[in-house]
Amino acid sequence: MPIVMRMALGAMALTALLGLLAAAAPPSGRNPAPHSRLVASTSPGGPQSDERYDTLFETRVRPLLVERCGACHGAQQARGGLRLDSADVLARGGGRGPAIVPGQPDKSLLVQAIRYDGALKMPPNGRLTPAEVAAVADWVRRGAHWPAMQARATASGPAGIAMAPATASTPLFWSFQPVKPQAPPHTKASAWVKSPVDAFILAALEAKGLTPAAKADRRTLIRRATFDLTGLPPTPEEVDAFLADRSPNAWAKVVDRLLASPRYGERWGRHWLDVARYADSADSRGLGGEGDISEAWRYRDWVIDAFNRDMPYNQFVTNQIAGDLLPPDDKMSGTIATSLLAIGNWGNGDADKDKILTDIADDQVDIVSRGFMGITIGCARCHDHKFDPITTKDYYGLAGIFFSTHILPKLTPKGAGETPLRVPLETAADRQRRADYTARLALLDKQVTTDRAEALKSYARSMLPETAKYLTAAWEVGRLPRGQGTTLAQFAAARGLRPYALRQWRDYLSNNDYRLMASTFEKPMGVEGVYGYHGPADLPSLTVNTNAEAKTILTFTLPPRSVCVHPGPVSGAAVGWRSPFTGAVEITGGVVDADPACGNGIEWMLDRRGRNGPESLALGAFENGGSQEFAKGKGGGSLSRIEIREGDSIEILVLPKGEYSCDTTLVNLTIREVGGTRTWSLAQDVLADARRVNPHADRYGNADTWRFYDMADSKRAAGAAALDPLLAAWRAAVGPLDARPDSPAGARTAVDRAAAEFQAKFALDDSRSPFWITRPEDEDVLPATVRERLSHEAAELDALRKSAPPPVIYANGAQEGGVPESPHAGFHDVRIHIRGSYARLGDLVPRRFPVVLAGDIQPPITQGSGRLELAKWIASDTHPLTARVMVNRIWQHHFGQGIVRTPSNFGKLGERPTNQPLLDYLATEFVHSGWSIKHMHRAIMLSATYQQSSVAPAKSLLVDPDNRLFGHMSRMRLEAEALRDNLLAVSGKLDVTMGGPAYRDFKTPRRTLYYMTVRSDRSGFGPLFDAADPTATMDHRTNSNVAPQALFLMNDPFAIAETKLIAQRLTAAAPDDPARIAAAYRLLYGRIPLPAEAKLGLAFLQRMRARPQEKTVAMGKEASGTLAWEAYTQILMCANEFLYVD
């Protein structure tokens, strides 16, 4: 029963600890340091602080004693008379005497026993790790302090420590107490007070003998409000309009206008996305794919829309926790909202699947508790929370809810990555409509296919009497000397034959059952110098990397200057070389698996294809990551001399061995003319002229030498090279003639006879027939009526296709029940994971909410996961934290700091509110307004507090240097998004298209929040300017000031391009420098330049124009006004005024 015991101990220790901490915390003065770097060290060997001391005990010693010793030395059983479950019984010891001598580990029996160095070796079933032994010894050396014992002693009353008794009457920590409605306090300078907010602020200031800052001027105000609510600068026209508006509600009108702008939701949605650890892609390369959160952007758009619609915040909360369970009319958006739970950051692809499930639940507990309630429950995953009254029971009560929820459709096999759930978003009616449509489409499609097949069949049948004619013609075409200029089309025309049929008969005769890769591509994924070929499907393909370095595309890597094939999952790819001469060749080379990380190895075959079809020269196979030379394959010994005739081919077939996804095979093939000087190297010939279409010429001027084949549907791979008996007979008949190309007339008769025999037996009228039309462009041979009917049907089908219902959309959302087919499938409570380990399970905890917030008596969760209940509880009007946490976040983004300066931590380690009455007033107001966020913006922005100048009264700077009392406005730096958006706005290039999948090209002039965020990529613009790190929830951005930021503004191509656009705008706006400078200040800063500023500008422009500009001259540009203006604009754009808002 160690678990029960541990819990009992935990609860005792905790209550006592809490009391201690509460007593130790100053009433309102200095709060715990928000950042502590190297904590001042105590003198070596000196006593440790209680906290440090207890941490060691609670995290390392107590769990050990419970887990490894408790079963035999606990309350239930005390072997050897020893109990190890409290300090006094421990000190008393057992049959062998005291177990410990505080301060002297070497003399302590307990330590000796666990060191295994005496007669007594404990635990008997396996020794502790050295680190564990060290922890216990360390604890004993420091005096074996047992927090629970001390707490009990303290509670009984030693002097000097004010200790609240651990009873029900203990006042709860401020944030766990209900929100108390507050009346605005009385103030002296009441004329300043414009709103209740002001009364709270002024009262706090007056209590310290302070006065508010002066009111900011109108230009400052509109700039502040516009950035604040939309993340964009006001236009000069908007500034002028506000300056001109003398009506008493001019300011309120500005606020309302901005709140109504769609840009508002983008700005404030982004603030929430910081909390939501939003990313567009979890994949390390941002390429999407199955394992990625490719639908995350729908959640981003949902958030933006929620802000723009002013969705009541309680609905905003419930949707994100349990939107999929809300009434059906809301279902669509609700499921998208639950993406909050699905887009978390946990170790995808771990072989340890139990770990993945616990990590996912942990991520969800964390985001819900910190995001909505501002409490850190995550600590209680491993132990009772050290500072807040949250127990492991509370944690696993909540975790049970998330273990009964799934965001993965299933668990994949070991080592494979998990695929996030994609929840289809459609109503039953939609589903029915789609099913009907699909059925109709299938029907028509089938009819069209059948009719066409019937027409082609009938045509192929009608051509059968022509068989002999085509056969002989095809045979002759094959024997035409190369390079004499007669094309197949000319030949057909001369004989009155259909070119398509002649071509197909020729191919039929050569038994060429591979398809040429007819499509070409270049720069796949934007990679320069890479070219390729593929057939009807994307794979198989052949890729040529002409670069001197390796290039990585998607998942595969192309070695430098190489030709690689990439077979399909089941079908192979082949490279053929057609011999331009008759003689003998030596074949060398081999194949290399260029991508050992993927695939299951390959098989290869080297064939010679003569007129009798293919025959194998050599073949081989190897495992993933291997390579093989042709000479080492089966039959490879003969490759030094292979007889060949003109027109014959050497073909290397690369075939998937097992599964061949994301693999790359480097092909080296060199063919040397035996007794001659010519050498053909695949890489050399193809790299020399990679853009050439397939077939590819060689460097001796022979067209058609290299051919790249798609082997889909080929029988060769299966080894079924057996020839059609009919063809075999034909070959046998004409074969000997081949030896005598200048055959006499008699031979000709033999050919005709063989052809007639062939025709007599040839009756194919299906797609195997060479008369079967395979290309739409050849269908013009069909009778006009047939063509008309087919084209009419095709048009009908096309029209039906175009009327397709919109594609099903999916969300990366959450659904009820644990991961199907996993140990957590369905709904159930979970056991405590001792020290966070799923391998050590403790008591089963009913699904419920933290006791300190929801009380001891909670209605049991009996149906479903409990997510809906959780959502409703968090979003209830009386929840002590939810409204407080959100109004604080709103306040934080208006003033730079929250009233509580740790916005996601309202617990003991968080900061206390600097003005709790104000916080509670706002929270009450928030709930009363129907949880309207826009109402809160108005309540804040219409106050005199918000309209203060950023210049503080001198006394405030001394008394309240951190502006905790909000006695002036804090200057704010534009965040990464606002900085880039500001550039785009003033350059006039901003494209305000909303929503949709993230864009990847940084040059795209859309708002920055739509720019791709890749979780594992911390390079680039966002991280440079402190954008939210999407790997974890973030409540406050850092504000770094580093040189690479300056380098970006000085030299980055994007910054320079924007500078040029702004400069163009300015030079076009006014005729001369002084007027342009005025325009620049108006556009960039919303004001008129000071004379000193204008003077600096004019002088700079003059100097720039006079300066010899080496670089620009070299670029052939005149160092004229353009460059000077660009350089000047750049200064203004780099200046503090551009980046900071007062």
Next chain:
Amino acid sequence: MKQTDPRHNRAPLPVSRREMLQICGGGFGMLGLTGLLADQARAATNANPLAVRSPQFPARAKRVIFLFMSGGPSHVDTFDPKPRLTAESGKPLPFAKPSLERTKTGNLLGTPFKFNRHGQSGIEVSELFPHVGDCVDDICIIRSMVADNINHNGACLQMNTGEQAFSRPSLGSWLTYGLGTENQNLPGFVVISPAQPAQGAPLWSSSFLPAAFQGTLVNDLKNPIANLHNPELDLSAQRDQLDVLKQLNQIHAEQRQQDSQLNGRIAAFELAFRMQTQASEAFDVESESDATKRLYGLDEKPTETFGRQCLMARRLVERGVRFVQVYHTQTVKRASCQLWDQHGGLRTELPANCAATDLPIAGLIKDLKGRGLLEDTLVVWGGEFGRTPTAENADGREHHPFGFTMWMAGGGVKGGQAYGATDEFGWHSTVNPVHVHDLHATILHLMGIDHTKLTFLYGGRNYRLTDVYGSIVKDLIA
């Protein structure tokens, strides 16, 4: 003041490193953060997060070069000789199969490579590392490493951040957070990896620490730092811009109260201007002598890339960069995030990897030593885990975190020793196990930091690199 374009008037290299540091670090005061109040610390962090901060106690090492062989180098084929494994090659594992296995555990597979004794210490090193073997008297081999995660992602994260699943600051971020960096013209934490390393940025992320402590990735060895050159304006024109900018910012500041952020930004532009010339110089491997280039193998194709990376690392630490991590991700044949992941190709790929890195690593150690830098530069070698002593397929080994090898050199480490041991087959770490947390604690200790006292309050809790774990391994320290 007129400033000449350094391309035309290249300044000679300063006489000593110390002098150069003084030149480069000029204008930035040394701050000992221990005595600062939290808010001041935060202000300092915002103003110049990378300012030098003194360690908590005298440091043995001032900077670190971490050579990361991602993919998991096999220990029994490199630094942990196991005669019994070789003797019983082909037999089944003589103890219970592990409970956590990725694929079915195969039979024992002895190493195909010979081990040779090196140096005065006579420590055995595989024939795959002849040059590193020559340096063994400077090296402390840890043969008893233990990690917790069996997959690359989790294990790489743990080796770099201490945590397996969630986002945490990396070792380099913690070090630059704790100590700042000595050269204000360069990033404090540089990651050199020509191809994408496993997992990507989370391995050098600052996570919840301020972004300034994040590693700067250099993947293009020819153009290491972004935005160092303006395509149109020359330096003197940019100087003029900055002078005007400064005056405009002063006018702006005069109308406002003192604001460290605003002042900090002026400093950042000045620093950026200096970086334009000096950062290029720091990365300019080509300016090294031919002898030095040969020492690192720059003249041979197989060693050229990694040699370049190592030489770049030396140039950076020499110029005061605090932490340089060098990922081996590219050989002549291929680029991969997991070059050392020999599920197959043990007899071909592993020797190729060793051949690509052996000479450059030895060159780095010798070069650091020759310049007197080795004594306070800590060199760490290893991957995220080792490989099973058992076979996977005919020619490969599986992932193995339960007992593997890493080594350290310089920076106060006791060289010429092989510390700890795995069992006779190289499976479990049995003698003096060193967990990843212990390694981290020891590295921090060598850098003058108590790992339990370098903390950051985030999400309601003081976080450390070592979480609640980690013991300093005193025996590794000279």
